Amino acid sequence: MRVLRALVSVVLAGGFFTGMAAPADAQAQPPKLDVARALDALADQRIYRAPGAVAYLDESQVLPAMDDDTRVLVAPYSGPLDEGNNYVDGDAHYEQVGKPLDDWATEQGVHLIFVEGIKVTLYGEPGAGVGPSTIPELRQVTAYLDVSEAVIFAARYAAGISRDEVGDFDYPVVDPVPPTAAQVDDLVARLTADRVYNAPGREDPIDPRMAQLAQEENGIPVRIAAFPLRPPGEPLVDYAPELLKRFPGEVVMVAHGRWLDVAVADQAKADSARDYAYGRYEYASFSQGSPMQDRVGTVLDRLEVLLKGTAYGRPQPQPQPRPQPYDVRRTISDLTPWVLIGAALVLGGAGLYTWRRGHADRADAERRAMRRESAAAMAKIGELGAQLLAVEERGDSVNAAAAERHATAHALYDQALTSAAMIEVAAVADEGIAAGVMS
Incomplete structure (x- = not known):
């Protein structure tokens, strides 16, 4: 947890x-x-x-x-x-x-x-x-x-249980089970007739046009099956790997409730795209109840980058000097002017200006918190980046999970508009540090 x-x-x-x-x-x-x-x-x-x-x-x-x-x-x-x-x-x-x-x-x-x-x-x-x-x-x-x-x-x-012991309990989670041959044959027939299949009882159906748009806009052939929410204790059938065998060279997506399995020939990229979508839009999905269709769209957009381009499409920096021992105070001090400028630009928008007229005290508190949390978040991103760079310069293999957390933290930092958002950005970078930077 x-x-x-x-x-x-x-x-x-x-x-x-x-x-x-x-x-x-x-x-x-x-x-x-x-x-x-x-x-x-x-x-x-x-x-x-x-x-x-x-x-x-x-x-x-x-x-x-x-x-x-x-x-x-x-x-x-x-x-x-x-x-x-x-x-x-x-x-x-x-x-x-x-x-x-x-x-x-x-x-x-x-x-x-x-x-x-x-x-x-x-x-x-x-x-x-x-x-x-x-x-x-x-x-x-x-x-x-x-x-x-x-x-x-x-x-x-x-209740005050210590940080080391608070997660020390067992709660049963359901392990996916493979489908029967009859289940696979039935679903293959449905997905052959229509690339998007919404099973009876599905409360959040996927628009049938999603497969067409995936092909037209992303160049990705996709088949999507959406099943209802699973009742407690019932098994979750892992259809995706078997379906991929029947539809080789395509992207297979299977939703159970709000869970999404994705299968492609390069499974590591499928998992990365799916996990990225859940991590980036966790609050919209968990709290607001955004539809599965949005999650499918995010995964397809991400897969287009991973399958056809590069995971890190931004221009890469010039070679850097060897990393020095990490100094949090120095990093925050160096970054503070830029963080303050960025926060001022974000907080100076017309919509927020209108809001501030009636909430001056709260806006002032949020600006101070934004400065503080922006600096702390960038410091965490910098710390993780320095560790990853050190591993690369030694010629060792970088832990993909830590690299993913670093990229995600960077992306979220660009979009974070509140101090609470910046706290979440720092948490993502912390996860990367905790994962370890070497594979």
């Missing part, structure tokens, strides 16, 4: 496939959380499930992990942040949801584990966000909407 030390998480828009709108069913707004009603219910309930909540919670395992001062609120997805929706933007969502929940937890002297969609946040002191850190954990959350492991982790963390 990954702990994110931020009460207000950045909300990133989902990846959209060029020229394609989400299906009408996927655009429907989820029920809006009635915060006052939820807090009234939590006064005498340990776990409250709000109308429209989607996450699965194994209370038989969650309740024993909770102490007397911990409550759990399971809420619906927020829906996309936009005009006419439940929340116009991240600030409105914070004012209407995040702040009241955090204030209530502080005033009551309790810890509140808030599950919005399938995103888990711990309010109170200490506050944190908790999310999957391994592929099996991610698959369990997205294929089954099962947040039990993250909630147990948050409850143990709230």
